[in-house]
Amino acid sequence: MARSVETVSPSVIIAAVGLGLVVAVPFLFIVLQAIFPELGRGSLTAPFSAFAGALGDAKLIGMTGNTLLLGVLVVVLSALIAIPLAVARALFRVPGAIVWDVLFLIPFMIPPYIAVLGWIMTLQPRGYLEQLAGFNLTGFLFSVPGIVFIMTLNSFPVVYFAVSRTLETVGSRYADVARVFGASPMRAFWRVTLPLSTPGLAASLLLVFAMAIEEYGTPAALGSRAGFDVLVTAIDLRVSDWPIDLPGAAILSLVLVALSFGAFMLQRWVLSRRSYEATTGKPQGTAKRDLGPWKWPVLLTFGLVAFVATGLPLLAILAGALSRTISGGLVWSNLGPDNFAAILGDTTGALRALGTSLSLGVAAALVTGLLGALSAYAVVKSRARGRGVLDVLTILPNALPGIVVAVGLILAWNQPWLPVTPYNTALILLLAYCCILLPQPVRYATAAFHQIGDNLEAAARVFGASPLTAFRRILLPLIAPSLLAAMLLVFAVATRELVASVVVAPVGVSTISTYIWRQFEQGSVGLGMAMAFLTILITTALPLIVLSLMGRRGSLL
């Protein structure tokens, strides 16, 4: 290492402070609370005394088992649905391929807790299915298979896009070479395409697993009736219901973090061992094969999946939103824009919730964008000492489920000795969103920085730019397109984030998600549906439109 007399770049300092505040503090307090049960009273007595009770609890084993089961089942079902679709999409000429891509992107963009409300409306007794077809599927819905089914509809697109993209790239780059050297199409697929695509597939499945074990809305809405507790719902119970059990919540959080971290590290390992997607830009358009007689069955399957995953929940939500009363059912006389009028009239605080969430979404996008860019810079480009620590802090949020972040923030900022605290202000929500969503901008910015030659920054310095000026004038504009995409994603997800909002939102502050959640609990389903519909419109359509204008629709995944 060259002796560096130069002072550390201000960008690195800002990144370190930001990461400390947003990531390190909440995580540290979870660990502290787990070790020192009396932390809430400002005391460090009786370390580790809560572990025995919490870890020895038979219920913990059960909940951990349930969490793992849920993750595995969602992974399996996602793979079963997504892989055949992806193979067809990548290797054959499927009519309307772009349209299917968009239709499969939408369920990924609709948060499961909103989709689940649509499904409840459809499948419950006297729901839309019963009104149209004469039977209901309540038993299925409020059961483990029901939970798995609904969560899969949200997560299979991850696998679909990852696999179809890898197959396309690999197919055109390597399998064609195998063909030249005499392999039949089948042989080329089995010997070249499939082995080369496995890492991409494995990584996407691990991502689905991580998403599934962190999910709150679906198990909370459906699981309690089925008596199906997972770690996330158990943690929520310990921090929000009497008797509050913070040490227990902290220990469960650590278990969840361990699972999530394991999945994430495995995913990184798989990708770092052999990743063939990252090596090329766009797959070259090679001649795909005709589906032949399979054309109609394949199209039918695509259509069915798109309808179930996208069309049905959207229609159910729209129907609920347009119904004057839910009991009135699906008849013309019962339809009207009353719920939308109520929302726009702000009689129920809906507009304020909308405003709060949208401003928090914008703020989270800006903060994570800046912090993500600076952190990625510090890790990739700077030679500052201690950047290994920063690297860990940028990776850590990947393993921090929303509920854990929320618990950590409560533990950190609700300490009695703090002179000032963001707790009980909307700022605590911003901190939560930033920690949860930081990985997106970091990932995009890291990839972008790797593409930028070191000399571009060096040249700016030689021609008179200070470190900050070089960052602002040269590096930031170069990563801007990627960063903007990531920030849109942050905006979209932060505006309707559910679990942290439910747990840490201060009294009197409601967000889109807590508003919808509360309407549903209070029985004002129509209002909740109308809000849900508006939310989907704003947070799904807006980023999609902006991104497609930028010509990079697919890069969201």
Next chain:
Amino acid sequence: MRGEWNSEQAISAQNLTLSYSGIQILRGIDVALPAGQTLALLGPSGCGKTTLLRLVAGLLAPTTGDISINGQMVAGPGVFVPPEKRQLGMVFQDYALWPHLTVAGNVAFPLEMAGIGRAEREARVTAALDRVGLGAMAARSPAALSGGQQQRVAIARAIVGEPRIVLFDEPLSNLDRELRETMVAELGALIRGLGLTAIYVTHDQSEALTLADQVAVMEAGQIAQLATPEHLVEQPASPKVAEFLRLGAILRLVRDAQGWSCAGRALGPLGGPEVALADVLVTPRALRVTEIGQAALTGEVLAAQFRDTGYTVTVRLDGAAEPGRAIRTVQISSDTRMRTGERIGLQILPERLRWFPARADVPM
């Protein structure tokens, strides 16, 4: 004694070393470059040329030693002037043009950083682009230029701020030969015309010898020889320098009672030092083709290559191959084309040889 003339040097470096995590990349570098002169850094890939240039630019800090620019110490014990304060121009090996700025935006950047007003900036950008013949391309994106054009933009950017010192890192290495030869001439004219002090990194000896007032031949992190081009060609300091400059073949000779011999072939008394073993530089000018019957050296033509003035013929010398050494070949110039496989005799002109006392332990 060095300190006295330090202040007159545009760039000087004393006893520079640089290590990356314990591995020495540069060792004991001493350089002194008077204002207005061009120093070429010449050496094989990986010998540390770019590293030395980055030290001068302030993109790296030396492990030990110090660097002064125009008499002011910019790096040394407890001193480090960051690159933006050194007021240099630099042309990077990969050009490092900023892809999000136009050609004019790239060239204007140094002026902007210097806080120069818009009107003057535009005028100077136009002048700099005109100077490199790219006035018409100001509004283009650098990505839409050819390699040679990008290279000119990089040069325009390096000179637009009128720095006294410009660093060039293999600016021509990415260009094809023809373009390189024209650009060398243009660059030389530019450097002289602006009175620049320049450090010019290259691994092409003809570029170095054409452009430079002084050439530093680097080898494994050290300067093997620092001299004027003429001196370098006339008196290379070591066989390695001679080989790197491709001045000719190095032959190992052994002295016995009858005189010198090469691989068992007696060559007669050639002069040379009073040692038992010596390496000798045999330039093409030191050889003459003779009748094969009476020649001391014989060999077989391996290849004949046409150059502007005649043929350059590579000849493999006869004689027992020594283990561990490459096949001995020499090059000669010839007006006529020789056939591959043809056997010829060679006569050595002793007064044109350059001798190096050999250290037997160093395999060549």
